[in-house]
Amino acid sequence: MAILKILEYPHPVLKQKAEPVAKIDDEIKKILSNMLETMYDAPGIGLAAPQIGISKRMLVLDISENKDNPYIIINPEIIWKSDEVNIYQEGCLSVPEQYADVVRPEKIKLKYQNIDGKEQIIEADGLLATCIQHEMDHLNGVLFIDHLSRLKRNMLVKKLKKLQEA
Ligand SMILES: [Zn+2]
Structure with missing residues (x-):
């Protein structure tokens, strides 16, 4: 296992649409296990492959308090979302070190492949639904700041640049 380098805005890979995972081979499994370790180390509650420079449709997340309930999600697809929305500070x-309120559907139904390639369908709400949608955005080259008004986004980007230069 290894801790991977997490790419930061404005790295161009973060703007790319990721490719489906064709085959879940040992290489993919190794990357996913390193992604989990990297996420726990950061610490974070979710990490998508483009964030470590791999433009493939896969992500890991764990919103549990004890960090003992990891999800490994490959080729995800949202097959239903609620009209009701939730606002979380993301x-x-x-x-x-930048945070902002983002509005997203409160509940979703998600289809994906697990690490054994088996199709899973889950319903998610609350923080889990928000986290899945945030991570799935990464697979489409979208960051949470892209959901904000231009004014708010420019403000966050400015603060981030200052932080990166320091
Ligand atoms: Zn993210």
Whole structure:
């Protein structure tokens, strides 16, 4: 296992649409296990492959308090989302130390492959639903700051640049 380098805004890989995972081979499994370790080390509650420079549709997350309930999610697809929305203050390991309220559907139904390639369908709400949607945005080259008004986004980007230069 290894801790991977987390890419930060404005790295170009973060703006790319990621490719589906064709085959869950040993290499993919190794990357996923390193992603989990990297996420726990950061610490964070979610990490998508583009954030470590791998433009593939896979992510890991764990919102549990004891960090003992990891999800490994490959080729995810949201098959239903609620009209009701939730607002959470979001942050991102690729946009360090910046936080802002983001509005997203409160509940989703998600189809994905687990690490054994088995199709899973889960319903998620609350923080889990928000976290899945945040991580899935990364697979489409979208960051949480892209959900904000231009004014708010520019403010966060300015603060981030200052932090990165320091
Ligand atoms: Zn993120």
